[in-house]
Amino acid sequence: MDYCEKTLSGKVVYEGTIFNVEKLTVELPNGHIASRDIIRNPGAAVIIPIIDDCIVLVEQFRKAAEKTFIELPAGKLEYGEDPEACAERELKEETGYSAKKLEKVLSLYPAPAFADEILHIYLATDLEKGEATPDEDEFISSKAYKIEDALAMIDEGTINDGKTVAGILFASRLLNRSK
Numbered sequence: 001m002d003y004c005e006k007t008l009s010g011k012v013v014y015e016g017t018i019f020n021v022e023k024l025t026v027e028l029p030n031g032h033i034a035s036r037d038i039i040r041n042p043g044a045a046v047i048i049p050i051i052d053d054c055i056v057l058v059e060q061f062r063k064a065a066e067k068t069f070i071e072l073p074a075g076k077l078e079y080g081e082d083p084e085a086c087a088e089r090e091l092k093e094e095t096g097y098s099a100k101k102l103e104k105v106l107s108l109y110p111a112p113a114f115a116d117e118i119l120h121i122y123l124a125t126d127l128e129k130g131e132a133t134p135d136e137d138e139f140i141s142s143k144a145y146k147i148e149d150a151l152a153m154i155d156e157g158t159i160n161d162g163k164t165v166a167g168i169l170f171a172s173r174l175l176n177r178s179k
Contacts, residue, residue, distance in 0.1 A: 002029055005036070013037075018076065019115075039115035045087035046074040048105070048167045049097055049124040054144040055171055056127075057164070058094050061139065070153065071164045073142070074119070083120035091124055093133050095142040100126035106170060110162050119163050123174070147172050 005026040014021040019041040026034055049056035049072075061068045075090030077083060084102060092098055106121040134140050145153070150168045153159040159168065 004029065005034075008033070019117075037114060039111075039117070041115060041117040042077040042079045042081070043083070043118045043120065044074050044076050045083045045090055046072050046119050046121045046163050046167060047087050047091045047099075047102075047124050048072055048121065048171050049091060049095060049099070049127055050171060050175070051127055051144055053148075053175065054146055055150050055168060056095050056097060056142055056144050057150065057159075058140050058142045060141075069161050069164075070159050071161045072121075072167045074163060077120075084122065087120070087122040087124070092130065093135065094138075094140055096130045096132035097124070097127040098130055099124035100128065105174075106166070108163070108166060121163070121167055121170070123171070147175060 005028055008025045008027055010022050010024045012020055013023050019039050022038045022040055024036040024038060026036055028034055056073070057070050058073050059068060059070050073091055073094040075086055075093070077086050084104065087102060088099070101124070103123045104120060105123045108119050108121065109115075110117060110119060132140075132142065147168070150159065151172055154165055154168060159165060
């Protein structure tokens with residue numbers, strides 16, 4: 001069966017600084033007409049910074065959830081920006097580290113039911129420490145955690161950000177393979 005929905009029309013109903021919202025009229029595979037509200041976002045680069053058996057995570061407050069999260073460093077892409085360049089920039093800004101080796105390991109859609117955002121996830125190794133330079137409106141700190149401790153934090157529910165859970169699990173699997 002062809003599951004595709006044919007877009008008949010679309011209209012931007014909201015333009016924001018981080019995302020836009022578009023209302024679409026679509027034809028379903030059975031010929032019926034439906035509407036879809038889609039969040040349009042240029043995506044982001046996410047970094048898994050590894051130092052020996054540790055992973056560098058950042059802590060910051062997220063207004064939408066009204067709580068502080070422990071996450072992988074990440075940043076929104078500018079439209080047309082190369083994800084690897086974004087990953088290099090965000091790693092330096094948020095943690096102070098620069099990576100001699102940056103390898104794309106994964107892409108994922110965090111909310112495909114209503115958003116076109118794609119996360120480009122990079123493994124960063126051979127790190128050199130420098131000074132973090134967060135954006136003026138960013139209040140953030142970084143810390144290296146043992147992979148085992150990060151996994152335990154997932155089990156306990158302390159780490160519950162989707163991109164971070166996926167990245168830590170990926171890093172754990174990768175590090176276990178190399179032993």
